[in-house]
Amino acid sequence: MENGDEEKKQGDGIKIYFSDYFDVPEKTIKKYGAFNISLVADLPLFIDPFLLFHSKKTTYKKLHSEIIKYLAFLRDRSSTSISPGLLKAWYRFPEVKQNWFGFTGNGNEGHGLGNKFAVALNGSLENIFKDFGNETVTKSSHLEKLCLIREGVGRDNISDFTTNLIKGFLLEYTQNFAIKYLDKKFVRKFTIRKARFNYGTESWEDGTYNLPFFERDYVILTPRDILTKDETWINKEDLFDDFEQIPYAIPNEELRAQLNNYFNSCLPKKTNKKGKVLEPSQKDIRKAAFETLQKFPEAIDYYIKRKEDTGELAEQVSLGKVEYSEELFLNVAKNFSSQLDKDTQFYSLAGNTYDEARTRIKYLKDSIENNNAYRIFYDKKGNPIEREEDIQVLFRLVWCGSPSSVDSEVDNGRGPVDYKISRGSLDSSLVEFKLAKNKHLKKNLEKQLDIYQKANKTEKGIYVIIYFSENELFRVRKILKELNLEEGERIVLIDARRDNKPSASKS
Secondary structure (H helix, E strand, O other), X not given: OOOHHHHHHOOOOOOOEHHHHOOOOHHHHXXXXXXXXXXXXXXXXXXXXXXXXXXXXHHHHHHHHHHHHHHHHHHHHOOOOOOHHHHHHHHOEOOOHHHOEOOOOOEOOOOXXXXXXXXXXXHHHHHHOOOOOOOOOOOOOOOOHHHHOOOOOOHHHHHHHHHHHOHHHHHHHHHHHHHHHOOHHHEEEEEEEEEEEEOOOOEEEEEEEEEEEXXXXXXXOOEHHHEEOOOOOOOHHHHHHOHHHHHHHOOOHHHHHHHHHHHHHHOOOOEOOXXXXXXXXXXXXXXXXXXXXXXXXXXXXXXXXXXXXXXXXXXXXHHXXXXXXXXXXXXXXXXXXXXXXXXXXXXXXXXXXXXXXXXXXXXXXXXXXXXXHHHHHEOOOOXXXXXXXXXXXXXXXXXXXXXXXXXXXXXXXXXXXXEEEEOOOOOEEEEEEEEOOOOOHHHHHHHHHHHHHHHOOOOOEEEEEEEOOHHHHHHHHHHHHHOOOOOOOOEEEEEOOOOOOOOHXXX
């Protein structure tokens, strides 16, 4: 962060959260119902449209109805011959980066909903889901239906699309908070593009709002009770995992028989060398399920009905995930902030970006291995959630107050590198994160970072490998030995095991 020195001089600790920057108590934000977002890095949370549908709040139910109304509008105009201009105007949206959610890692710059999403959505509404908005099996239509069997439409797309379609509500929600609780010096008037849709003119209109401002941009607050982590309640993983149970929920005997028959016909008939018939693999089953749902998309409604019928659980699960994530990231970030605030070396580091990156990685390693930061990588039951994105969020947080520029997914023609740390064009270093279980780890270690360094015109790079078990550690060390590499300055191993931490039994 370029304003790190300025923040340090204020004498009130490093600023990380909305409450820090806008001088408002955390309890005030929570009482209002909003999530106290980080303004350093996106946190891995998402808006789940199902929580709008199932809510007892009239405002949320109305928002869900408005989402379905807009999709019905798109359905009625979907066509293979739709003009590029209308496809862009109606289907394509930028990421609403100002809510600070997602898996960006570097500040809050996301990718948004581009042409691939627009084409996929238009195609789904024209062909597979012609009856969208007129379902008879489910209680309502659901936006998430569009991501279930269409490649290229995932959780991030659904959340981004939902956020854009309810952006007017979020802007008013934030404006009301700003007017009531924030000092006027923190609030500015902004004209926001695509704030609301006018069905009379069939176009998106701008809106003007008084909003909190941060680094020349506005900030959006989001209600905590419409957020979730990992997956929306209606999601592709659940659909495929539960696929073989779907026929039992279909009362139409003819459809049920056709579904089972087509599914079985899609399963490959494999035998071993002795002619024994082999059981289909999970990959085979998922592929057959995908093909079956393409043929009989009406079966998806029975899966969605099951999710509707267990909607009470959706609220409980999502609230638990949000509270758990909030506790972990908030506590870890506060701990980082407190330690960095006390340790002046983080504000006057000698040397170059490579030295600084090494120091901050060392601090991150210590926080995970010897403090409680490792808990980020586990769910409430203690099961590991092995994702590179989570350690990248932590990594971004330890750069609070740095004079260096910290950019993620920098692509100079040879593929994106996780992080590029720079102080001008003459001093830059790269940092790449990998999970020990990554099946391409050996190939990556052998070539990837060298390629990135050449593309980014720097000789300085660090590989950070995180492992969750003794077997993973053994695998990493075996690979390093085969490649004639050693753990040290350029390769850092981080132990995220839970069973060897002093506080594991208490977490």
